[in-house]
Amino acid sequence: MSAEPPSGASALTHFQAGRPRMVDVSEKAVTLRTATAEAWVRLPPEARAALEAGTNAKGDPLVVAQLAGLSGSKRTADLITLCHPVPVTGADVRLALEDAGVRIEATVRTTAPTGVEMEALTAVSVAALNVYDMLKAASKALEITGVRLLAKTGGKSGDYTAAPRQP
Structure with missing residues (x-):
């Protein structure tokens, strides 16, 4: 592993x-x-x-996943190796059954010297894994997909909004 960045690249x-x-x-x-x-x-x-139908043997997957997503947002630094632990000052995880499947969205807030993109991504990922866990008795063919950052605000790099997905 080289200690120097490639020619023309900024320092890592x-x-x-x-x-x-x-x-x-x-x-x-x-x-x-x-x-x-x-x-x-x-x-x-x-x-x-x-x-x-509400007949899932384990209970309500969406409620469990919502709680898991909230918990995941607070545990991100334990899972992402070089992520700073930041004080999560607010988190909202929403799940909705739509035609394409279960859509999960999480918004995380902090007042800190670094952002919460990883916390929001962890929240939706953990929530999705919990939906899978809760429904896997009904089918093993569940698929987790489309994990992405939709928006961020604050910090030196400024605001970001993702382009809409193409159908």
Whole structure:
């Protein structure tokens, strides 16, 4: 592993002298930062039927997944190796049954020197995994897809809004 960045490339932020490091954000301004992410769980007919009828043996997958997503947003630094632990000052995880499957959206907020994109992405990912876990008895053909950042605000890099998905 090379300690120097390739010619013409800027210095690597998470590696120093060829070794991983957590970037020091202590000099960055503490500002309000938000991030919104989404994920989808595609449902085969038998899983959709169990969810719609309320006959899932394990209980309500959407309620469990919502709680799991909230918890996941707060545990992100335990899962993402070089992610800073940030104080999650607010989190909202929403799940909805739509034609394409279960749509999961999470918005996470903080007042910190670094953003919460990873917290929002972790929230939707953990929620999706819990939907899968709760419905896997109905079908193993569930599919988690479409995990992406929808928007972020705050910080030096500014605001971001994802382009709409093409059908």
